[in-house]
Amino acid sequence: MHIHRRLFRLAKDVHDFIFSLVAFSLLMAAVVILQMYLLSVIINNVFFLSEPPKTYSLILLFATIIARALLIWVRERLAQQKAVKIKSDLRLKLFSHLLELGPSYTRSEKTGGLVAVVMDGVEKLDDYFTRYIPSLIHLIVLPPAIILFALYIDWLSGLIMLFTGPLIVFFMWLIGTWAKNLTQKLWQELSSMSSSFLDSLQGLKTLKIFGANRKESENVVNTSDRYRNITMKVLRVAFLSGMVLELAASISIALVAVQVGIRLIEGMMLYQLGLFVLLLTPEFYLPFRALGQHYHSGMEGAAAAERIFEITDSQPSKKVHGSAGSPCKSNISLDFTDVGFTYSVSEQPALQNITCRLEPDTLTAVVGKTGSGKSTFAYLMMGYLQASSGQIMVNGIPLNQLDPEEWKELIAYVPQQPHFFNMSVLENLLLANPDAGHDQVIEAAKNAGAHDFINQLPQGYDTLLTENASRLSGGEKQRLAIARAFLKDAPVLILDEPTSNLDPESEEHIAEATEKLLKNRTTLIIAHRLKTVYRADHILVFDQGKIVESGAHDSLMQQKGIYEAYIKTTGNWEGVML
Missing domain, CATH: 1.20.1560.10 (ABC transporter type 1, transmembrane domain)
Known part of the structure; x- marks a missing residue:
């Protein structure tokens, strides 16, 4: 029975x-x-x-x-x-x-x-x-x-x-x-x-x-x-x-x-x-x-x-208590202190002894070979994963004591391959901010360089996107993703090389839109291209789950380490990233 x-x-x-x-x-x-x-x-x-x-x-x-x-x-x-x-x-x-x-x-x-x-x-x-x-x-x-x-x-x-x-x-x-x-x-x-x-x-x-x-x-x-x-x-x-x-x-x-x-x-x-x-x-x-x-x-x-x-029965890596107060909604800094993380299906740690600081109104680039821990670092920052050891502080408050939903409201994320649902362009954009008015949506689309091509669609903003917007080009998808980030207007921004795998014209449009988006935000970018790395105020070089080098581009080149070797050998980081 x-x-x-x-x-x-x-x-x-x-x-x-x-x-x-x-x-x-x-x-x-x-x-x-x-x-x-x-x-x-x-x-x-x-x-x-x-x-x-x-x-x-x-x-x-x-x-x-x-x-x-x-x-x-x-x-x-x-x-x-x-x-x-x-x-x-x-x-x-x-x-x-x-x-x-x-x-x-x-x-x-x-x-x-x-x-x-x-x-x-x-x-x-x-x-x-x-x-x-x-x-x-x-x-x-x-x-x-x-x-x-x-x-x-x-x-x-x-x-x-x-x-x-x-x-x-x-x-x-x-x-x-x-x-x-x-x-x-x-x-x-x-x-x-x-x-x-x-x-x-x-x-x-x-x-x-x-x-x-x-x-x-x-x-x-x-x-x-x-x-x-x-x-x-x-x-x-x-x-x-x-x-x-x-x-x-x-x-x-x-x-x-x-x-x-x-x-x-x-x-x-x-x-x-x-x-x-x-x-x-x-x-x-x-x-x-x-x-x-x-x-x-x-x-x-x-x-x-x-x-x-x-x-x-599957549980998140750690329970979030949500007992602390909320951080302010601007000028957010994040401090990683001896942070480590190990996936449940692996004995090898994905991250070890990560100590760094992300400052407000600063662009921090993360570079490294495939499997070096860059995406895991970003997931920890977004709260999708909980650190196995060490501590992450947000304006002095432990991240694992923040309400996870409130913390996610303070983050905008632009992935390398953004996902879109089988609904209208407007509805896909409003996912970032359901309470936004029509004028706010238009402004966000203009800032992202997406307004003109949206108007050329059969029903404009009411055009129904097919599964994952398959009829749009890669550049158009990225501009919609950036428009969502503009519309959310979150103080923390995480980018996964939005210009990767795009043609030069699309890359130029995306770069211009991204430049506007970076202002007055605490920004982390997983960088694949040298152009992106040059723009960063601070660079974190990952290797085998550790930060082996950090600093600005010029200082890293003078250190004659891993960063300098890759730049001289390949001219960029494309092809070795996650």
């Missing part, structure tokens, strides 16, 4: 839901017993006593039929409503938790796999709550009620039910134990297949250019075949469980029928009582058959819940 207590705890008002199902099952037990009793009395009177049925008996029988149908309908409606609510709550909690975990978690997970959990995994809980759980509660309540009544009216039939009922449950448990690993493998393959499809779609242009579409198609086919094979194994187990339960229930009913028939022939039992027991026996085994039909849904729901909890 698969009941996830944690899954129920995530759902609101779950106790009311369970209580309602128990109440419906108790009412159903009373209605079923009364219905079978009335039916046995009517048949006995008509066929054995040659008496016409009583009017009140027919009315009561009709009422029990209506009541039974009504109880089934209300129970299903209640379960469906609850399932919709639970799925909605779970998706919201999953998404909120993923936001709390931040980019450091999503970078280590396959995007397709996460989408499969949030969408397909949560959706699998629909049958779990609408079919499996009601059937399970019905099994727990109805058969015991019938057994108690059967023991009272005919102890021998009651004993057969008492023995065979738990035996069927034991068979179900055995099958469930066997099928559990298969169902978990099914979910692993589904995540793998989702990731494979997503990778293929996102890299479709690359596959076409390099003529690798046939090879990738073979990979997708192989992944699909693995998923199909495991699905067939799970279905075979589901069909086998249904057959075993049906066979066990049929044999049990036959046992009751045989012993009742023998006693009727021997005159040891009244016909009406024997008929009542024979009518009641299939009703006793009906919940077992119903659960057998939905047992596969229970296994899939349990497997989906396991994957959901793998995500919800």
Whole structure:
């Protein structure tokens, strides 16, 4: 049997839901017993006593039929409503938790796999709550009620039910134990297949250019075949469980029928009582058959819940207390003192003994080879990661004591590859400042050099961007990202070389816009190009997770160290960055 207590705890008002199902099952037990009793009395009177049925008996029988149908309908409606609510709550909690975990978690997970959990995994809980759980509660309540009544009216039939009922449950448990690993493998393959499809779609242009579409198609086919094979194994187990339960229930009913028939022939039992027991026996085994039909849904729901909890059990590197006051909203300085950080999947520290200061109205450039720790340094600064050792101070206040949401409000970030959502240009810009007026948006776009090309779009600012703005050029995307930073007007600015991989004309426009954006801000830029490094007031040279050199460009060149060697060898830092 698969009941996830944690899954129920995530759902609101779950106790009311369970209580309602128990109440419906108790009412159903009373209605079923009364219905079978009335039916046995009517048949006995008509066929054995040659008496016409009583009017009140027919009315009561009709009422029990209506009541039974009504109880089934209300129970299903209640379960469906609850399932919709639970799925909605779970998706919201999953998404909120993923936001709390931040980019450091999503970078280590396959995007397709996460989408499969949030969408397909949560959706699998629909049958779990609408079919499996009601059937399970019905099994727990109805058969015991019938057994108690059967023991009272005919102890021998009651004993057969008492023995065979738990035996069927034991068979179900055995099958469930066997099928559990298969169902978990099914979910692993589904995540793998989702990731494979997503990778293929996102890299479709690359596959076409390099003529690798046939090879990738073979990979997708192989992944699909693995998923199909495991699905067939799970279905075979589901069909086998249904057959075993049906066979066990049929044999049990036959046992009751045989012993009742023998006693009727021997005159040891009244016909009406024997008929009542024979009518009641299939009703006793009906919940077992119903659960057998939905047992596969229970296994899939349990497997989906396991994957959901793998995500919800993941925790940020450290808890943020948020007990200190807020730093001022201008002239922000950051002090790193012996800061270290190690990713959970690695034994090697990504950063070690980082000590530096970022001053207000100052541009600090970070340079270094790929894997030297530059992006980790920026993530620590943004609060996406929490330092494993040392301390980061913001205007004298420990960063881990600031409210994370308030701190993020003080930061604007322009990544090298900005992301845009499938909504209008205006809505994408307003993500930075939802309360901004139309004039503020226009001004931010003009400062970023984006206003003119936005007006040339079919609907201007109301133009709907396709997925990640695929129809815009790299330079246009960067200008929109810079416009968002202007609109947010945050005192702390983090840039990941916005001019990288652009044509000279676009690079010039971006450089002009960036120059305006830097004014009166505490700015950190992950620099790839020598032009960018020249503009910096202070340069931090990273190597193997440490700051090995720091200072202005001229002083670093005079030190004849790593910085000077790279500048003379390559003329820039492009191609060796994160």
